[in-house]
């Protein structure tokens with residue numbers, strides 16, 4: 349695995365029980381050493397808050413001026429809301445309505461503002477790109493894009509810019525007959541139902 353994070357961050361993710369290390373059977377049928385149970389990030393608010401504090405430090409250090417933190421529904425709402433609270437900013441979320449990512453009618457203050465996007469996990473960038481599009485429609489200037497976990501190991505660029513992350517990793521998945529953990533005789537775990545699987 350290509351892993352780029354300091355030990356403190358890794359320990360915090362493990363504390364949240366969101367990042368599991370072992371020998372997992374993925375939905376693809378491949379095997380992996382790592383498994384991400386994304387919903388667990390919000391299952392333990394105290395553990396999430398410690399991660400959010402680190403993300404807030406990162407956003408502060410960038411020194412950009414902005415009005416809003418914007419996150420896509422649903423998992424990232426709790427994360428973005430906490431970031432906004434700690435930075436003294438406003439918060440809005442986008443949600444899919446008839447397949448199209450947009451803001452609820454009540455978020456009128458967003459028009460023409462400056463915003464930072466906060467998402468939980470960057471996998472392909474699909475949902476973040478949709479948030480970018482919905483912000484452009486409202487004339488919003490994007491002051492930064494941040495995620496807790498970048499599963500592209502820093503390779504993904506959104507709108508030509510890098511995405512800030514706490515944990516940047518690319519997980520290797522093996523065919524069962526080429527799996528080094530099977531060779532070692534490690535017991536295989538099939539994780540429970542989840543929206544996103546590595």
Ligand SMILES: [Zn+2]
Pocket residue numbers: 371379380524527528529530531536
């Ligand atoms: Zn295996």
